[in-house]
Amino acid sequence: MVDLMETRHGDKGSPRSTVLDCRGLAVGHGPTVVARDIELSLREGEVLALLGPNGAGKTTLLNTIAGILPRCAGEISLGGTALHNGRPAEANKRGIVLVPDDRALFTRLTVRENIQIARRKNGPQLEQMLDLFPALRNRLKVAAGALSGGEQQMLAMARALVQKPRALLIDEMSMGLAPVIVENLLPVVRRIADETHAVVVLVEQHVQLALEVADEAVVLVHGSVRLRGPADELARNRERIEAAYLSSDEFV
Known part of the structure; x- marks a missing residue:
């Protein structure tokens, strides 16, 4: 793991x-x-x-x-x-990192782009987020706005975690x-x-x-x-x- x-x-x-x-x-x-x-x-x-x-x-x-x-x-x-x-x-x-109730995603950016744009230097890598949220693995090229509610919440959490x-x-x-x-x-x-x-x-x-x-x-x-x-x-x-x-x- x-x-x-x-x-x-x-x-x-x-x-x-x-x-x-x-x-x-x-x-x-x-x-x-x-x-x-x-x-x-x-x-x-x-x-x-x-x-x-x-x-x-x-x-x-x-x-x-x-x-x-x-x-x-x-x-x-x-x-x-x-x-x-x-x-x-x-x-x-x-x-201090907040995951708001509206998830605050960039809906026109892909899953990969949402994570990459939030990641801090020395923050967790994309692969670590996919280990935590495997449902996102096949959705990397999908715009955040096209995700299901559960997938959007996973992405919001991943965006928070890459900020350490x-x-x-x-x-x-x-x-x-x-x-x-x-x-x-x-x-x-x-x-x-x-x-x-x-x-x-x-x-x-x-x-x-x-x-x-x-x-x-x-x-x-x-x-x-x-x-x-x-x-x-x-x-x-x-x-x-x-x-x-x-x-x-x-x-x-």
Whole structure:
């Protein structure tokens, strides 16, 4: 099996260091704050499932971490270095890579061209992406706009990985996809974290599937963290998640 990265971010036998740290984070649009008091700390190779109902602020949070939206308050650091507010190019250069829910592909370019144009120096090679997403192997000369939804999501992930992310932010991987495709794609997230030591923040509506690949989970409701804990523990106590979604205090 081909490793995703020629040079990994760390040694599996060594203590894992904190990669992404968010302290006292408040996010929103202009003067309107939609989520506040967000505290996140992710170490190498950790996957965080960011859950919650529509309108909870999940996408806004990802866009803020990526620098696309300026934060209203708080600090974001990557590898111990503070990031300037609202500077997406800096965040991306430092290693924060966002896969947005619309996938942001160059629809008129081929699969091969989409990957090549995104690849950073010393980033994973095309063959490594085809090992990870074999369905793309026979689609290299096809325009991205002509791909199926599942193939487009694979391509969006490949484009992100060739940028050598230290923190990979994935917004609604399952958007518009059949459940069987989601079941095949989500385990790839676990492999990415394990093999590259990047941290992954995964916004996902397929709660149970997300919990199966995540280490930790946070439920965001009405702009605040309603519930957090180990993913496997929450997977065994679905009633706590359901109560959090309903903003009930009965089980939280």
